[in-house]
Amino acid sequence: MTTTFQPRTRAHAIDGAIATLIRILLWVWVALNLAVVAWIVLSSLKTTREIFAQPFGLPAVPQWQNFVAAWQVAGFSGAAFNTIALVAVSSVVIVVLAAPAAYVLARIPRASAVPVTTFFALGMAIPFQAVLVPLFLISNSLSDVMIQWVLGFWDDRISLGLFYIVLSLPFTVFLLTAYFRNLPSELEEAAAIDGASPFRTFVQIMFPLARPGIVTALVLNIVSLWNETLLVLVLVTDPEQRTLPAALLNLYNTMQFTSNWGGLFAGIVILVLPMIILYLWVGRRIVEGMTQGAGK
Amino acid sequence: MPAAARTSAAAGRSDESGLQRARSRLYLPFLLPALLLYIVLFVVPSLASVGFSLMKWGGLGSDMSWNGLGNYVRLFTNPAFGTSFLNTLLLTIVGGLIVFGVAFLSMVVLREMRGRAFIRAVVFVPYILSPIAIGAAIGFLLNPDGAINLILRTIGLDSLALAWLSPDLVFKVIIIGFIWSTTGFYVALMMSGVDSISPSLYEAAKLSGASRLQQFRYVTFPLTRDILATAAVLWVINGIKVFEIVIAFTGTAGTPPLQARTVAVQQYLSVTGGRDGVPDLGYASAIGVVMFVLCSVLVVLVRRILRTESIEQ
Numbered sequence A: 001m002t003t004t005f006q007p008r009t010r011a012h013a014i015d016g017a018i019a020t021l022i023r024i025l026l027w028v029w030v031a032l033n034l035a036v037v038a039w040i041v042l043s044s045l046k047t048t049r050e051i052f053a054q055p056f057g058l059p060a061v062p063q064w065q066n067f068v069a070a071w072q073v074a075g076f077s078g079a080a081f082n083t084i085a086l087v088a089v090s091s092v093v094i095v096v097l098a099a100p101a102a103y104v105l106a107r108i109p110r111a112s113a114v115p116v117t118t119f120f121a122l123g124m125a126i127p128f129q130a131v132l133v134p135l136f137l138i139s140n141s142l143s144d145v146m147i148q149w150v151l152g153f154w155d156d157r158i159s160l161g162l163f164y165i166v167l168s169l170p171f172t173v174f175l176l177t178a179y180f181r182n183l184p185s186e187l188e189e190a191a192a193i194d195g196a197s198p199f200r201t202f203v204q205i206m207f208p209l210a211r212p213g214i215v216t217a218l219v220l221n222i223v224s225l226w227n228e229t230l231l232v233l234v235l236v237t238d239p240e241q242r243t244l245p246a247a248l249l250n251l252y253n254t255m256q257f258t259s260n261w262g263g264l265f266a267g268i269v270i271l272v273l274p275m276i277i278l279y280l281w282v283g284r285r286i287v288e289g290m291t292q293g294a295g296k
Numbered sequence B: 001m002p003a004a005a006r007t008s009a010a011a012g013r014s015d016e017s018g019l020q021r022a023r024s025r026l027y028l029p030f031l032l033p034a035l036l037l038y039i040v041l042f043v044v045p046s047l048a049s050v051g052f053s054l055m056k057w058g059g060l061g062s063d064m065s066w067n068g069l070g071n072y073v074r075l076f077t078n079p080a081f082g083t084s085f086l087n088t089l090l091l092t093i094v095g096g097l098i099v100f101g102v103a104f105l106s107m108v109v110l111r112e113m114r115g116r117a118f119i120r121a122v123v124f125v126p127y128i129l130s131p132i133a134i135g136a137a138i139g140f141l142l143n144p145d146g147a148i149n150l151i152l153r154t155i156g157l158d159s160l161a162l163a164w165l166s167p168d169l170v171f172k173v174i175i176i177g178f179i180w181s182t183t184g185f186y187v188a189l190m191m192s193g194v195d196s197i198s199p200s201l202y203e204a205a206k207l208s209g210a211s212r213l214q215q216f217r218y219v220t221f222p223l224t225r226d227i228l229a230t231a232a233v234l235w236v237i238n239g240i241k242v243f244e245i246v247i248a249f250t251g252t253a254g255t256p257p258l259q260a261r262t263v264a265v266q267q268y269l270s271v272t273g274g275r276d277g278v279p280d281l282g283y284a285s286a287i288g289v290v291m292f293v294l295c296s297v298l299v300v301l302v303r304r305i306l307r308t309e310s311i312e313q
Helices: A007-045 A048-053 A065-073 A076-106 A113-125 A127-148 A158-182 A186-193 A199-211 A211-226 A231-234 A244-253 A260-296 B003-011 B012-024 B027-052 B068-077 B079-109 B114-126 B131-141 B147-154 B171-197 B201-206 B213-222 B225-240 B246-248 B263-272 B282-311
Strands: B054-056 B064-066
Touching: A007 A048, A007 A260, A007 B079, A007 B114, A007 B131, A007 B213, A048 A065, A065 A076, A065 A260, A076 A158, A076 A211, A076 A244, A076 A260, A076 B027, A076 B068, A113 A158, A113 B027, A113 B064, A113 B225, A113 B246, A127 A158, A127 A231, A127 B027, A127 B064, A127 B263, A127 B282, A158 A211, A158 A231, A158 B027, A186 B079, A199 A211, A199 B012, A199 B225, A211 A260, A231 A244, A231 B263, A244 A260, A244 B131, A244 B246, A260 B114, A260 B131, A260 B171, B027 B054, B027 B282, B054 B068, B054 B147, B054 B282, B068 B079, B068 B171, B068 B282, B079 B225, B079 B282, B131 B147, B131 B171, B131 B246, B171 B225, B171 B246, B201 B213, B201 B246, B225 B282, B246 B263, B263 B282
Parallel strands: none
Antiparallel strands: B054 B064
């Protein structure tokens, strides 16, 4: 390969200038992101008057009662409970359903394994709005049937959790199939030769081996379900049964009447801070899972 | 035991074939719970959506009657839907050009600049935050008398202190907010492609005197084409679904202004009835189908564009 790049000093000077400019802009971007997060946290500790008078100043006295207001008056305590319960149960059930399916799809050479994997992946390409009306119908019918014929009661949160699970299956199966496919097969064979049943081999050997992938799947589902808003708004009518994003939206809509902006920012922090803490804790896994899951 | 399994067993060694057969028994019990749930509650509903979209169907209690393509005709003759359709296209196409422009620029320097790991970690953060929270916070800054306008007035740029959240302007602000909150993810995605390029290629390029821009042009860009195709497809799927951030910026569970609606918002209003409380489920199903078609068309288009370019190379 004979070179086409003559060392041209002027071109390189321009190149250096452009690179420096991009570097500066990247640092500006970083500063902006950190500033926005810091500003939200600080605002949540200010009085409404301070928020307006010194939008970028420090609070004179930390207003912890903003959090009390959001937690008690604006119903964030119930919303937080709903969110945590829904996210915890759904994300665990997703993995419990997806991991075995992904395992057999990745490691048992059946003729149908490849097309079924593709069939799951197809679900990732369908915007879920395409199924919104049927899910709305199913949710309502399920509620009617359960109340009238089966249980005598029903809770929209159960339907919501059910759909969270179903809608997360395609991505999770897809992600975990890739993980299981890359595991070494020696241990699996050794376990079988030692007389472990295939089921035990999966539970005691392959599942633990795939732990990094499973934790990634768990975390990614936690992030996306924590922030989910559209389905809650459509399927759950009782404000008491709704999750944090819906509670924040509701609080935001009452601002023109209550004007407790400190409380609003406290609400924003309650919604955002758990995700930031999760990101500080397992951020690398979140980024890698999201990018590799997409890249594969 | 199905014939396929028996043949594959015969092909293997005899002890292995026993193992394979034993493991093969796990196939259906392990697969079916997830698969059935997926079929019954996702695949069948998406087909049902197509059926519903051909029906005249108001709310849940009301009767359904055949309407042919009536809902689709109504959709495309309805100026409100037309606006939301153009908004969605605008956000997906213009937003996409900006997001990938930023990603390319980052790729020029981010591979070997100081603090790169930190930068990559921090620009990603907005992507995991609730769009509702982002909309509420930034919406507050952009109030007519909010902090942004306060600053603009203080430094004498009164003419730039606009009514950012007014119906005519708010969608542009939403696009910027959406770009801010998602670009970090696409930078991370593209950089994961850059990471897998062998450093020796950059060494060779440097030895032959290639500048950074030339390294990007001749090494980085051609070798991240596959991941670019994937990223662009993801962008399209996510762009068409944009809903939360619009609701958050326009700050109302009732009805965002016509000028600021996306297709997903328009559908949400038809499902719930919006503030007037008149749901129109047949119509809403048709919007869902249109979203799916729009998504497929854009995905095919994106793939086609990226492929042609790689042939020209």
